[in-house]
Structure formats: structure tokens, C-alpha cells
Amino acid sequence: MNALDVTGLSFHYGRKEALQSVSFSVMPGEFCALLGPNGAGKSTLFALLTRLFVSRQGRIAVMGQDLQTSPRAALACMGVVFQQMTLDLDLSVARNLAYFGALHGLSRRESVLRAAEVLERLDMAERAGEKTRALNGGHRRRLEIARALMHRPRLLLLDEPTVGLDARARAAITAHVHALARDDGIAVLWATHLVDEVAPDDTVLILHKGHILQHGRAADIAPQNRLPAHFMALTEDTAA
Structure with a gap:
């Protein structure tokens, strides 16, 4: 069973499209880095995953529990670290x-x-x-x-958890969360715009303007540790 299944998820702010037909899964023990520049739709996706926002377009399931029809059971399976301290x-x-x-x-x-x-x-x-x-x-x-x-929880969601921290603190926290996925089998969805937080064996989900540009193993998407250049090229090409 996947820890997280997102299928056909779309969301609009009035006429502005924030997400369009986003679909992906995260398995137990998988560290999935959600990459994207500011405004890509990462925070909107997290708001939907944590039920701060609700969309009628698409489906979200956590450990098989539908977030729309069984919200308490689904939310009980996840732990959340928001971007703003609480x-x-x-x-x-x-x-x-x-x-x-x-x-x-x-x-x-x-x-x-x-x-x-x-x-x-x-x-x-x-x-x-x-x-x-x-x-x-x-x-x-x-x-x-x-x-x-x-x-x-069986799923850990972290929305840009290292914003404002120095390089040493960022590296330490990133290492701790990778260890949670590897050693405890916790599924992790880690939203960031900092590509140096991504390890070669991590899954990468690149989001830009509400669309998934690429989804796969970091080393396969950008061989020879060229993820920063690859990521920049993708977002720049799409913007153009």
C-alpha cells in the first residue's frame, strides 16, 4: 500500500489555476523531494494534503484512507511540519x-x-x-x-522546513529526516526550492506553475549530480 496517493488533483484561486491534474504516489520509506520555484504550487498542494483547502477535483488517499470521505482516519496517519513555526x-x-x-x-x-x-x-x-x-x-x-x-505517523509532510536556517542546520535536519525514511520506513514528502537538500537516491517531483514537469529518481533525472543545472533549465524553459 502506498503511503500517499494523489490522483488528478486540481485547484483554482478564482480564475487563477494553482494546480492542474497533479498525480503521484509516495511509498513507505521513500523520501520524495517536491521541488519548484516560488509560486509553483507547492504550498497549495500542502494545504490540500492537510485539508486546510478542499478540492472537488481529484483524490487524495493516505494509507488507503480517502481524505475527502474519511478525513480523521487519513489525517491520523500523517505528521506535518508547516513552513511557518507553530x-x-x-x-x-x-x-x-x-x-x-x-x-x-x-x-x-x-x-x-x-x-x-x-x-x-x-x-x-x-x-x-x-x-x-x-x-x-x-x-x-x-x-x-x-x-x-x-x-x-506513516507519512511525514514538511513544507520548506529549512527556510531561514544556516547551511549547517539545514544539512543536519535533512540528514535526520532521510534517516527517518530509511530506518523507520516513514514516507516523506519534503517541499523545497533548494536542490542541495536532495540525495541521488531520492525521488524528485518537479512542480512548475501547477504542473508536474518530471517525476523520478534524482540520479536518473539528472545524472552525474547535475540536478541544480537540470532543474534551472527545466523551469527557465517552461517560463520561456
């Missing part, structure tokens, strides 16, 4: 996780156990008691990823 800065790291665990119906004991598990995985166990406000940008992002993993 942490409570006045709570500690541990309390941010505990609050999220309670929203998902976890008992206090289970929340504590899972918080310890995800913080350890993201190298943040020693920061559990710190105020979130005291964390730097990279550690705040790690905390958001940890929070998204509290209910053990």
Missing part, C-alpha cells in the same frame, strides 16, 4: 510535545515515553526542560519534527 515559545520542549500528545488522545504516560523517544532520535534529549524560546532556529525545527512524530 510552537508555543512560552512552553518547555517537553510540554510542547505533551500538549500535542494530548490532542492525539495519548495518555500522560504514553506522551512522556514517546516524547523521550522522539527527542532522543533528533539529538534533543538534553533540551527537554528548556524553554522553547531559548532554542535556536535549527533546534526549533527539530522540535517541530519531533512533535510531528509523536503519534507515530
